[in-house]
Amino acid sequence: MSAAKNQKVLPGFGIALGYTVLYLSLIVLLPLSAAFVEAAKIGPSGFWEILMRPRVLAALKLSFGLSLAAALVNSVAGLLVAWVLTRYNFPGKKIIDAAIDLPFALPTAVAGISLTAVYAPRGWLGAPLAELGIKVAFAPLGIMIALMFVSLPFAVRTVQPVLENMDSELEEASATLGAGRWTTFRRVVLPVLMPSILTGFATSFARCVGEYGSVVFISGNMPMKTEIAPLFIVTQIEQYDLPGATAIAMIMLGVSFFFILFINLLQAWNSRRTGTTKA
Amino acid sequence: MHHPGVSYEGKSVSRAARDPLWSRVFLIAGALVFLGVLLVLPLATVFVEALRKGLGAALETFANPDARYAIWLTLLVAGISVPLNLVFGLAASWAVTKHDFRGKSLLLTLIDLPFSVSPVISGLFLILVFGVNGWFGPMLNSLGLQIIFAVPGIVLATVFITFPFVARELIPAMESMGREEEQAAVILGASGWQILRRVTLPNVRWALLYGVLLCNARAMGEFGAVSVVSGHIRGETNTVPLHVEILYNEYNFVAAFAMASVLAILALLTLVAKTMLEWRIQRLQQQVVLERTRHRDPALVGPQP
Amino acid sequence: MSLAALNISKHFGKTTALDNVSLEVKSGQLVALLGPSGSGKTTLLRIMAGLDFPDADCGARLLFHGRDVMDLPARKRKVGMVFQHYALFRNMNVFDNVAFGMTVAKRSERPSKAEMAARVEELLAKVHLSGYEGRMPHQLSGGQRQRVALARAVALRPEILLLDEPFGALDAKVRKELRKWLRAFQEEEKLTTVFVTHDQEEALELADEVVVMNNARVEQSGSPQEVYDHPASPFVIEFMGNVNLLLRGRKKPGTQPTSLYVRPHDIEICQYVSGHTLEARVLHVFSAGSVGRVTLEYLETGEMLEAEVPRSEVDAMKLTAGQLVGLRFRHTRVFAKKDQQRQELVEVPYQHPGDAPQAEPAS
Secondary structure, eight states: OOTTOOOOOTTTHHHHHHHHHHHIIIIIIIIHHHHHHHHHHHHHHHHHHHHSHHHHHHHHHHHHHHHHHHHHHHHHHHHHHHHHHHOOOTTTTHHHHHHHTTHHHSSSHHHHHHHHHHHTTSSTTTTHEEEEETOOOTTTTHHHHHHHHHHHHHHHHHHHHHHSSSHHOOOHHHTTOOOOOOHHHIIHHHHHHHHHHHHHHHHHHHHHOOHHHHHHHSSOOTTTTTTHHHHHHHHHHTOOOOHHHHHHHHHHHHHHHHHHHHHHHHHHHHHHHHOOOOO | OOEEEEETTTTEEEEGGGHHHHHHHHHHHHHHHIIIIIIIHHHHHHHHHHHHHHHHHHHHHHGSHHHHHHHHHHHHHEEEEHHHHHEEEEEEEEHHHHHTTTHHHHHHHHHGGGGGGGGHHHHHHHHHHHSSTTHHHHHHHHHOOTTTTTTHHHHHHHHHHHTTHHHHHHHHHHHHHOOOHHHHHTTTTTTHHHHIIIHHHHHHHHHHHHHHHHHHHHHHHHOOOHHHHOOOTTTTTOOOHHHHHHHHHTTTTHHHHHHHHHHHHHHHHHHHHHOOOOHHHHHHHHHHHHHHHHHGGGOOOOOOO | OOOEEEEEEETTTTTTEEEEEEEEEOTOOOOEOOOOTTTTTHHHHHHTTTTOOOGGOOOOOOTTTTEEESSHHHHHHHEEEETTTTTOOSSOHHHHHHHHHHTTOOTTOOHHHHHHHHHHHHHHHHHTTTTTTOOGGGGSOOOHHHHHHHHHTTTOOOSSEEEESTTTTTTTTHHHHHHHHHHHHHHTTEEEEEEEOOOOHHHHHSSSEEEEETTEEEEEOHHHHHHSSOOHHHHHHHSSSOEEEEESSSTTSOOEEEEEEEEGGGGGEEESTOOOOOOOEEEEOOSSSSSSEEEEETTTTEEEEEEEEEEHHHHTTOOTTOOEEEEEEEEEEEEESSSSOOEEEEEEEOTTTTTTOOOOOOO
C-alpha cells in the first residue's frame, strides 16, 4: 500500500482497533505472556525433570491417549450422525439436530456428575456393564466417554454442512457408472468429506485434551491410573507448585499446538492434491 | 429442476443416491442409540436424580443461603462478563470487517486463542499474573485488592474463557453484509456511532443475540477455570457449578443434582433459543438469496414510469 | 459546481489502478467514465466520493468549485452517490432510506419532521415512486431500488452526483427507460454528474462528455460525437462498437505496417468491381432485420470483413454467397507505429484506391 496518509473511509477505526488491542492485551496476552516468562524461568533441564516424573508422564499419556481415542471414535460416530441427519427423514429429526449442541450448552460439571451417575457401578448403565465385568466410571473408559460427550458437537458440526452442500450429482454419476452404494461412499463421498472430518477430529482432540469439569467426577482421580493432566495441574496449583503446573501446562499447549499445526498441514497438502478448498 | 426422486428438505435426491431401506433403518437406529446413550440419558439423569426424594427435597436445596448466594454470584459474574465481551465483540468486528489494516489475520488468530487453551490452564495463567506471588499480586494486595480466590478472579477467568464468543459470531455476520451500506451512510453525512446504531447493528442483531446467548451459557456454566481461581469458599466464591461440585463431593446427591437441574434447564432454554435463532438467521439468508434471484429476473421487475 | 480531479495516481499493492489521471467537469455537465472493468474508472469515482484515497506522493488534487476537498472525509464532501448495487439500507423502508441523510444531520441543521416528510414526498414523486414510502428494499424491483437510491442521494441537495454503473444490474428494457429519465432528472436538477459505465452505447446516449479509460489511464475525452467519430486510439475505436480491422503492409518490406479500422456501416457495397473499389467475395448474408449484415472476404489478403447495409440494398443487388462485389470505405481510421522503436500509435491518412490523395493533416 502506498497510501501513506492511511486514511480510513468509515469512522471509528482508531477507537475500535485501539480498544480491541487493549482489551485483548489485558485479558489474553498479559496472562499468556506471564505463562511464557514463568515457563522460561524453569529452563530446559527443569522441564525435563518435571516431564520425567512418573506421575506426570502417566497423566500426559492418559490425557493424550484417551483424547485421541475419543476423537477417533467421535469422528466415526459424528460422521454417522451427520449422515443420518442430512440424508434421512425421521420423526423428531429437528429436535435431535438441536440436541447435538447440548454438550456446548450444558455446563461440564453437570455433565460430569450425571455421566458418573449413569455409569457408576450402581448406575443405570453402570450396573449391567459391571455384571459383564466392564468398569466404566472411575476407569479410563469412563474418562473416554466424558471426553466423547464434550467433543461430539465438534465432530458432527464440521461434517454436517459439507454433507448438506454436497452435490448429489457426484453420487449419481458414480451410480450410473455402476458403483454400488458402499463403493460410492468409500470412493466418492468419503474423499470429499475427509478434510472436514480431519478438522472435526483436530478440534475434538484439542477440546478433549483440555477438558476438566466433566472428567474430574467420573475419573476417580487415582494418580498413575485415572489422573488426567488438567487435574494434575490443579493438584500442583493447590500444592503451590506453580512451576510444576506451568511446565505441564506449557507442554500440553505445545503438543496441542503442534497437533493442530500438523492437521492444518495435512489439510493444506490434501487441498493442494485435490484442488479443493479446506472445509 | 425435476429430478425423479424423493425430496429431502427441499433438495431432491435421486433414486440413484437413495440407500436401501434396511441400511437406512440400521444407520438411523445406530445414530439414535448412540445419541440416546451419550446425550439424552445423562440429561435425563440430572432430573431423575434431583427428584429421587421428591420435589420437596429438591426444592429445599434452594432454601440454603449458600445455594442462593451461588446463584446470585453466577448471575453477577455472567452479568459482568457478557457485556464486557459484547463491547469487545462490537469493537473487534467493526475494526476487522469494516477496515483494512495490516496484521488483521494475526488479530483474528489471537481473538480465537482462548478457545484452544484448556480452562484449567487459563486459570493457571491468571494465578501467575494475579496470585499472591504473581506479577501484580503483591502490588494489588498492598492496595487491599484481592483477585485470586475472590470474585474479581472469577470474573476475569470467565471473561477469558468467553472472550471470543460474541466476536466470533459478529465478524462473519458483518463481513457478509459488505461495506456498501456503511459507505452510503457516511456519504450522507452519518457519524460512526450513527452508522453503527442505525445501519450496521440492525442487520447483525440476530448474530449478536446468538453470540450473547452462547457467551452467557458458557459464562454461567464455566467450571474448570473458575474452579482454579475461586478457592471454593462457600457463600463467597462459589458459583453454581462449583456449588454442585461441593454438594456432590459431600454425597449430598439430591441437592447437587437439584442445583445441576437449574443449569440443565438453563442449557435447554439456551438450546431452544439458539435453534430458533438459527432458523431465523437461515430464513433471512434464504430471503437474501431469493431477493438476488428475483432481482435478476426481468419477469418479476415491477412497473416502470 | 465544477469538479476537477488532477494528477490522480493510485496503486493497490503492485497493481496500478490509476496512473496520473486528470479529469475536469464543468458545472451542470453529465460526464461518463467509460471503460472495461479494471480500467480504473470506479476507483476514480470512489476517490471523488471519498471512499478511496489516491497515493500520498502523487500530488493529487480534487477541486470542487476550485476548493481542494481531498482532505475532507466522505461525510463532509456533500456529494450524492448511487452505488452499483444501490446499497439501500435493508433494515429501513423507502421513506427512512430517503430521509436518512436528513435525520443524521446535526441538530441545528436538521429539518423538522414535517419538512422531512415534505422533502421525501417531493423526491419520491420525482422518481415516480409516490406511495412506496412504506415498502422495504427487498419488496422493490431493481429499477425501483435504483430510483430510491437516486432519491436518497439527492435528498440533501448535493451539487455533485456520482453514479457507479447505475444501470449495470438492470435488464435491457428497464435500462433504456431509466436512461432517458435520468438525463431529464439531471438537467432539471442542474447536477454536475459523473457516472461510471462499461456500456459505450449508454455513455454516448447519455453524456455531455465521454471519458474513455483503459489500463489506469484516460485514452480520450470529448463529446460523444468526437469520441465516436474521431477515436484517438485503436483501443477507443474497438471499444466504441463493432469495427473491422485490416492489417496492411505487414509483408511488404520497406513499407510501414498500419492498422486500418472501418466500421461495418461505413462499408459501401457496389455491385461491380471497378478501379475505385476493393474486391471482395460475399461469404454470408444475414438479412433478417432492418439492416442486412454481410460477411465478406477481402480478396487481396483473405481477411474477413463485416458490413452493414440497408435491407433495400441487399435486396436490390440480390447479394448471395459467392458473389464478387466491390467495396468502398466511407470513413476509416488508420494507425501506424510512430517509429520503429516506439509502441505509440499515431494516425496516418488513408487513401482509397482510385481517389485523389487526401490533403495531409496539418501537424
